[in-house]
Amino acid sequence: MIPAPPSGPVPYPREFALRLLADMLRIRRMEEKSAELYGEGKIRGFLHLYIGEEAVATGAIGALRPEDNLVATYREHGHALLRGVAMNAIMAEMYGKREGCSRGRGGSMHLFDAATRFFGGNAIVGGGLPLAAGLALADRMQRTGRITACFFGEGAVAEGAFHESMNLAALWRLPVLFCCENNLYAMGTAIERSESQTDLCAKAASYGVATRRADGMDVVAVHEAAKEAAESVRAGGGPCFIEFQTYRFRAHSMFDPELYRDKAEVEAWRTRGPIHTYSARLKTQGLLTEDEFQELDRAAMEEVRGAVAYAEAGTLEPVEDLARDLCGAGA
């Protein structure tokens, strides 16, 4: 049963409320353009789009401080963008250019940025969770006050890394905000076909981790849950696990023929789309006019155009530098 579309008042000042909308639009337009560029052969390899799930990264990252750590998956373009990685650098990375945020070494699945403490771009499902626990351990030992937000899909919950990391984080009360993006499918395998216990919060709770569940199509619900959880984690309350219930509108990757789900199901979820439902609420409240929406959308498309131009103009790393950065200086 698909829940009713998100509704109700948006409890934010207009400026912040519109920023959330603008950020979701930036991700959406960047992703749509990426799909188009993939079709043109400009972007190659695997490309996993976040379309439909924008409210999760937008609401959750909006609850972090600039100094916090972020660990993400291979469906991470939006997370990188909202963490502060320039769209130019993201697009150049997908083009495989030296101006990319990983010098063209990583591509779509491996965006990294030291300046914004964006620790990837991990394409081993569940691989980011132990890493997040370790970053949090370092922060605890150095008393930095930082927290680490770790994003992963519900597919990762079947991995041993999830269970081991929950245990370690709870045992050591590490400041990690575990953000589970439950889009119902681990690639093509529906959650009820892969999990004996589909209540993901119950799994995290069994390790003594505090849990929450939020509508991942509702940027307000996401932000509120993430804000409260982040405060608790930062205050020393130990790790927190949030299940964001969301849905991916596009295929798993560009190679996916989507044989595993009905078109009707996708269409039904589209009625819960995070951008149009949120815009409608803002308009009802008088916080947004159609002209203003169009203006935000134009700005997002303009940013995308600039990023594509930047990537097109980018340069290729010389082949002589193939082994560069294999080992650090002084090694």
Added chain:
Amino acid sequence: MRRITYREALREALREALLQDARVFLMGEDVGRYGGTYAVSKGLLEEFGPERVRDTPLSELAFVGAGIGAALGGMRPIVEVMTVNFSLLALDQIVNTAALLRHMSGGQFGVPLVIRMATGAGRQLAAQHSHSLECWYAHVPGIKVLAPATVEDARGMLAPALADPDPVILFEHAQLYNLEDDLPEPFTADIARAAVRRRGDDVTLIAYGGCLSKALQAADRLADEGIAAEVIDLRVLRPLDTDTFVESVRRTHRAVVVDEGWRSGSLAAEVLARIVEQAFYDLDAPPARVCSEEVPMPYARHLEEAALPQPAKIVDAVRGLMGRR
């Protein structure tokens, strides 16, 4: 010059690292209250407390991954994995994260992590505690692999490993912990070069870790037969110090590589390949290998001994090369 054991040398090195750098901490299964599976870290919990000598759950994937994360976060973790067999549970984090991160991130994120683990057979611990998988790790670019085979290296290798900006794996052969020897002052602390442990002109024996002492024993026996064997301790399994062993083989014209790993795809195979590539025309005989038999390590003592490289097998291999079989 003091006489200490390999275990004590490792402990001294750990203690020194913990004293000198507040970012250093030790974590692993039973490193704290138990004192370390091989008693290497005995007493360190009492001296440095549970934050810095940190017992972990039996959770290799998570605590090795957490070590990687902590290294990224500014710490200098030393992660102890009980044995190389157990390290396979953490292989994903070591190979798919630690080794790749710097290159994959375009040079932005290094992982200054040290992983210590016991390796090797000889104590009748059977197939799941005795294997020698150093070469699996030595296959992977982005990590350094060390095999201290002497008390001096047990004492001296940790500090440069910690100073290295990238992941370093230290393999401690389980048979060596009780080895007692004189520790020179000052001791060597480089992690770049192989070492010539015995000079000789007739044949080069190349070994590492637990096989070094076997190669030296073989060299003693060969000396009785009038054959002067040079013995090289690889010390660093990645990146290999090719120059040192190739230079030796060019002089002795014969090479036998001794490796506790299984023969197929072994580190010995890599060393032989380099000798053949770089010193083919200097060879007076085909180079040879003495490796473990390709079976899971058996429990029964006589079978375990039969499965492993032994001084007698090394002597036989050398005799074969010298035409004295």
